[in-house]
Amino acid sequence: MNLRLIVRIAKSLLLARWKQTLVAAIGVTFSITMFIALLSFMSGLNNLLDGLMLNRTAHIRIFNEVKPNIYQPVRMLHEFRDSYNFIRSVKAGSSRQEIYNSGAIIHVLKKDFRVRGVAPKITAPVFFNDGAIDITGIIYGIDVSAESNLFHFGEYVAGCNPLDLKNVSNSIILGEGLATKLMAGIGDVVQVTTITQEQFPLKVVRFFQSGVQELDKVQSFASISTVQKILGKPSDYITDIQVKLYDIDQAPALAKEYANLFQADTEDIQTANAQFETGSFVRTLISYLVGITLLIVAGFGIYNILNMMIYEKMDSIAILKATGFSGRDVNRIFMTIALSIGLFGGLMGLLFGFLFSLVIDQIPFITAALPTVKTYPVDYNPVFYFIGSSFSIVTTYLAGWAPARKASRIDPVITIRGK
Amino acid sequence: MLNPVAIIGDATNFLIEMKVDENDIARIRQGQRVLYTMDSYKGKVFEALVEKIEPLMEEQSRSFTVKAVFVTRPPTLYPNLSVEANIVIQVKEKALTIPRSYLVGDSMVKLSSGKMRKVVVGLKDYQKVEIKTGLSESDKIMESAR
Numbered sequence: 001m002n003l004r005l006i007v008r009i010a011k012s013l014l015l016a017r018w019k020q021t022l023v024a025a026i027g028v029t030f031s032i033t034m035f036i037a038l039l040s041f042m043s044g045l046n047n048l049l050d051g052l053m054l055n056r057t058a059h060i061r062i063f064n065e066v067k068p069n070i071y072q073p074v075r076m077l078h079e080f081r082d083s084y085n086f087i088r089s090v091k092a093g094s095s096r097q098e099i100y101n102s103g104a105i106i107h108v109l110k111k112d113f114r115v116r117g118v119a120p121k122i123t124a125p126v127f128f129n130d131g132a133i134d135i136t137g138i139i140y141g142i143d144v145s146a147e148s149n150l151f152h153f154g155e156y157v158a159g160c161n162p163l164d165l166k167n168v169s170n171s172i173i174l175g176e177g178l179a180t181k182l183m184a185g186i187g188d189v190v191q192v193t194t195i196t197q198e199q200f201p202l203k204v205v206r207f208f209q210s211g212v213q214e215l216d217k218v219q220s221f222a223s224i225s226t227v228q229k230i231l232g233k234p235s236d237y238i239t240d241i242q243v244k245l246y247d248i249d250q251a252p253a254l255a256k257e258y259a260n261l262f263q264a265d266t267e268d269i270q271t272a273n274a275q276f277e278t279g280s281f282v283r284t285l286i287s288y289l290v291g292i293t294l295l296i297v298a299g300f301g302i303y304n305i306l307n308m309m310i311y312e313k314m315d316s317i318a319i320l321k322a323t324g325f326s327g328r329d330v331n332r333i334f335m336t337i338a339l340s341i342g343l344f345g346g347l348m349g350l351l352f353g354f355l356f357s358l359v360i361d362q363i364p365f366i367t368a369a370l371p372t373v374k375t376y377p378v379d380y381n382p383v384f385y386f387i388g389s390s391f392s393i394v395t396t397y398l399a400g401w402a403p404a405r406k407a408s409r410i411d412p413v414i415t416i417r418g419k
Numbered sequence: 420m421l422n423p424v425a426i427i428g429d430a431t432n433f434l435i436e437m438k439v440d441e442n443d444i445a446r447i448r449q450g451q452r453v454l455y456t457m458d459s460y461k462g463k464v465f466e467a468l469v470e471k472i473e474p475l476m477e478e479q480s481r482s483f484t485v486k487a488v489f490v491t492r493p494p495t496l497y498p499n500l501s502v503e504a505n506i507v508i509q510v511k512e513k514a515l516t517i518p519r520s521y522l523v524g525d526s527m528v529k530l531s532s533g534k535m536r537k538v539v540v541g542l543k544d545y546q547k548v549e550i551k552t553g554l555s556e557s558d559k560i561m562e563s564a565r
Contacts (some may be wrong), residue, residue, distance in 0.1 A: 072503070073454035073455050073456045073464050074505040074507065076462075076464045077454055077464045084516055084547055086543070086544050086547075087505060088442075089439075089443055
């Protein structure tokens with residue numbers, strides 16, 4: 001039988017019971033809408049939350065940790081090497097915070113094809129002087145443009161022009177909480193005292209909000225050269241090298257490689273923030289589960305309606321078969337019915353899902369912690385639309401399969417004789 | 420900061436200065452062997468002997484200053500280079516050690532037969548414990564259940 005005839009019969013069957021068809025299609029539409037909206041919103045939220053930490057953290061951090069040396073002299077001497085040595089009160093040796101040969105390390109890293117970018121950093125613990133009170137804080141010396149490109153530094157600076165730090169000499173970006181404590185406004189000068197009791201005036205150019213209040217109470221940023229000046233160190237003084245990779249999954253392996261190569265301590269992002277990855281994975285899993293459950297429920301709806309239709313249209317099917325339609329044709333007719341419900345319901349679902357995401361995207365979401373976020377985050381990832389549409393087809397196909405098979409097996413002789 | 424105009428000293432004669440915690444100072448004796456490594460001579464071990472224990476404790480760090488003279492030394496030295504040193508307090512050949520997790524309480528081990536036995540322990544750190552008496556090489560012991 002030709003396809004057009006089958007489609008026409010399917011169409012008239014669908015339209016004969018258009019209310020039922022509509023209910024089935026609405027079921028699919030609703031589940032796909034919720035699936036798309038839920039995943040877009042969840043994924044947007046995940047990206048936002050992960051971004052709070054992951055965007056701002058280096059994939060690999062190279063630094064010198066103050067810790068006891070594992071290669072104790074007694075273990076290196078031939079005489080004692082094979083014996084067990086009880087060593088008491090091992091102390092951290094005279095390790096320095098400064099990275100040895102930092103210039104050459106940065107040069108090598110920049111040439112590495114796996115590395116997206118390198119940002120040097122200095123950590124300087126200081127006191128901020130506010131009248132008679134000293135407030136402890138940290139000034140990070142950063143390369144502003146590298147930090148903005150690699151770690152979205154600019155997004156966390158209110159007013160969004162972190163380059164001021166580079167252009168104004170002896171300037172500082174204060175954490176929001178710290179600025180409140182110091183009662184410092186933009187353009188004010190704050191006094192800092194280093195651990196070696198040197199005093200230094202710095203001009204406030206911007207405020208910084210990391211999203212983590214505790215950090216904002218102690219953190220502040222200045223350019224690398226300013227911090228080197230405060231500490232009285234030469235221009236190759238660097239305490240941290242932050243590396244961002246193209247592929248974040250390579251971080252643990254590369255961290256080990258660099259630790260060997262540069263004879264320094266390294267830390268990879270997976271070790272430092274393992275719980276973040278687990279958190280976002282579980283959230284994604286839950287939203288997928290909910291979405292897929294919705295689709296399966298819609299699939300059962302379609303199954304029910306098709307079953308009902310077959311019982312009601314038993315006579316018509318018998319007549320179709322009596323007039324020369326084969327079992328395969330009848331099967332095809334019912335599969336066409338199921339798939340068209342899935343297809344139209346799914347398409348409408350994609351459309352409504354998109355509209356719903358747009359609505360969510362407009363809901364105001366203002367938090368002091370995130371200066372650049374104004375509305376709820378939504379991720380318009382085409383993958384969700386692809387999964388949604390293919391899943392709607394698959395579920396409706398499976399839901400239609402059993403009823404269609406049943407319909408194709410109806411014996412016209414028995415049905416008509418029974419009347 | 421006040422900087423001296425000049426520092427007078429013999430640039431060929433050096434001592435090693437070590438900081439020893441007050442917990443350990445009672446074990447240090449004159450003439451004990453010292454093994455040391457230097458940041459400026461990576462990967463090499465040199466030897467020295469304990470010469471003098473400064474009797475006054477530094478209150479801030481709760482530690483004593485112990486001075487040592489060189490037995491073997493690197494060819495060139497400069498003042499204030501950093502040193503990491505181990506003082507050898509005791510060398511014991513054929514000592515019996517068991518993993519620390521096999522020790523029950525302070526001085527008990529569980530034999531494989533399930534019986535508990537009292538032992539006398541010597542040195543211990545976080546990994547191993549020296550057994551002075553109460554256990555022999557042929558005894559089988561079990562890890563204590565937590």
